[in-house]
Amino acid sequence: xxxxxxxxxxxxxxxxxxxxxxxxxxxxxxxxxxxxxxxxxxxxxxxxxxxxxxxxxxxxxxxxxxxxxxxxxxxxxxxxxxxxxxxxxxxxxxxxxxxxxxxxxxxxxxxxxxxxxxxxxxxxxxxxxxxxxxxxxxxxxxxxxxxxxxxxxxxxxxxxxxxxxxxxxxxxxxxxxxxxxxxxxxxxxxxxxxxxxxxxxxxxxxxxxxxxxxxxxxxxxxxxxxxxxxxxxxxxxxxxxxxxxxxxxxxxxxxxxxxxxxxxxxxxxxxxxxxxxxxxxxxxxxxxxxxxxxxxxxxxxxxxxxxxxxxxxxxxxxxxxxxxxxxxxxxxxxxx
Numbered sequence: 001x002x003x004x005x006x007x008x009x010x011x012x013x014x015x016x017x018x019x020x021x022x023x024x025x026x027x028x029x030x031x032x033x034x035x036x037x038x039x040x041x042x043x044x045x046x047x048x049x050x051x052x053x054x055x056x057x058x059x060x061x062x063x064x065x066x067x068x069x070x071x072x073x074x075x076x077x078x079x080x081x082x083x084x085x086x087x088x089x090x091x092x093x094x095x096x097x098x099x100x101x102x103x104x105x106x107x108x109x110x111x112x113x114x115x116x117x118x119x120x121x122x123x124x125x126x127x128x129x130x131x132x133x134x135x136x137x138x139x140x141x142x143x144x145x146x147x148x149x150x151x152x153x154x155x156x157x158x159x160x161x162x163x164x165x166x167x168x169x170x171x172x173x174x175x176x177x178x179x180x181x182x183x184x185x186x187x188x189x190x191x192x193x194x195x196x197x198x199x200x201x202x203x204x205x206x207x208x209x210x211x212x213x214x215x216x217x218x219x220x221x222x223x224x225x226x227x228x229x230x231x232x233x234x235x236x237x238x239x240x241x242x243x244x245x246x247x248x249x250x251x252x253x254x255x256x257x258x259x260x261x262x263x264x265x266x267x268x269x270x271x272x273x274x275x276x277x278x279x280x281x282x283x284x285x286x287x288x289x290x291x292x293x294x295x296x297x298x299x300x301x302x303x304x305x306x307x308x309x310x311x312x313x314x315x316x317x318x319x320x321x322x323x324x325x326x327x328x329x330x331x332x333x334x335x336x
Contacts, residue, residue, distance in 0.1 A: 006148040006157065009223075009236070010188065013133035016151065016236035023238055024100055024131070028073065035127050036208070036268070036313050037076045040303035044079030046275035047124060050328060051080060054122050054204050055088055057325040064091050065121035065203070069196065070128030071096035074106050081108070095119070115199050123196055123205040129251065130209050130243045132189045136223060137162055139176040147182075154235035173250045174217050182221040186247040190254035193319075197258035202324045205255070208268060211248040211317035218245075248319045260321035264331050268307070269314035274330045277304040 007015075017023050036043040055064050068077050077094040084092060095110045096102075102111040136147045138158065144167070145158035162170065166185045170176065174183040196205050212218060225232040227240035234242050252263050308314040320331050 004150045004152075006150060006159070008146055008159065009136040009149050010133045012149050012151045012236035013242050016238045016242055017131060017133065018099060019238065021238055023241055036307055037072070037126060039306050039313060041079045042277055042303045043307055044076055045083045046272050046277055047076065048080045048083035049275050050330065051084065051122050052088060053328040053330060054325070057328070058120065058202060061120060062091060063093055063120070064088065065093050065095060065116070065119035067095045067097060067116065067119055067121070067123040069097045069115070069123060069125040070131070071098040072100070073103050074109050074111070076124070076126065077109055078106070115195060118199055118201050120201045121203045123200055123203070124208070125196065125206070126208045129189045129193060129207055129246045131241070132192050134188050134244065135162070135166065135185045136182060136221060137166070137170065137176070137185060138182045139179050141179060144170070144176055149236060151236045154233050169250070173214055173247055181219050183217065184221050184223065184244045186250050189246055190251050193251040194254040194258040197255040197260050197321055197323065200323050204320060204322045204325065204327065207246070207248060207251065207319040208316050209246040209248065210315070211246045213249045248317050252319055252321065255319070255321040259323055261324060262322045262327045264320045264327045266318050266320070266331060267310070267314065268316040268318055269310050271318045271331055272304070272308050272314070274333065277307060
């Protein structure tokens with residue numbers, strides 16, 4: 001007789017994604033979904049431009065850290081290094097924070113499973129917070145309850161009341177008004193982001209993710225599964241990615257508590273356009289003057305369009321928080 005193991009979603013996600021045989025210990029993310037890093041090296045070029053601005057604000061220190069949180073294969077780090085100016089490249093220290101094994105042939109990158117104790121420069125967390133495990137709650141006829149899940153099937157049933165800490169987070173950030181309303185308790189993600197900002201001595205930290213704000217929370221949540229490029233039921237058995245959108249407005253407040261001195265929330269479309277990824281087609285006369293340059297520029301325009309598409313990757317939210325330097329003006333000035 002099979003015995004169902006009912007677990008809170010946070011526990012089930014932790015095991016399914018990061019346990020001994022968890023999804024992220026076995027799989028390459030690029031095999032299952034397309035991120036901005038996978039879509040085009042133009043994303044890294046934009047990050048390199050941002051890094052140059054951070055470097056200047058810091059006074060061009062002898063060592064400049066670039067920390068990629070949830071680094072996957074490390075491609076963003078190496079691509080940014082390739083796009084950096086020679087002087088900056090000589091001072092750049094690359095750190096990948098990733099629990100998966102280090103890929104072969106990745107020179108010049110420090111690979112570690114946790115954040116450095118302290119760093120100065122730029123930290124970027126691209127689609128990391130959406131995989132920080134969290135609990136799911138639902139307003140039932142008996143009040144708000146933490147949902148329990150069967151990891152083998154994804155079936156759910158109501159469990160205990162949320163903890164006092166979770167209830168306080170919900171009351172502030174995601175109140176549930178009607179029976180059947182659900183929420184994903186983002187408190188662990190706020191804590192994770194607060195740790196990033198706390199470890200940043202001076203510089204800029206950026207989180208990039210699908211997100212929502214308090215005024216537009218989805219009434220039934222956003223929990224989803226992904227496998228082989230397709231959406232699948234969110235079954236926390238280790239066979240698929242399990243993810244949920246991020247309450248980045250709540251993370252921003254936690255970042256300020258952790259010492260952030262300036263904050264900007266913007267869209268990826270706005271941020272990348274400000275960083276030079278306009279998607280503009282090259283002038284037609286370039287095709288006659290320099291056909292190769294025209295083809296390259298046309299390719300760049302197509303890649304820019306994918307990265308800034310408001311219904312796709314361009315719809316991501318960027319949370320940018322700095323410590324002891326201004327948020328780069330490129331992120332605070334609307335692109336022309």
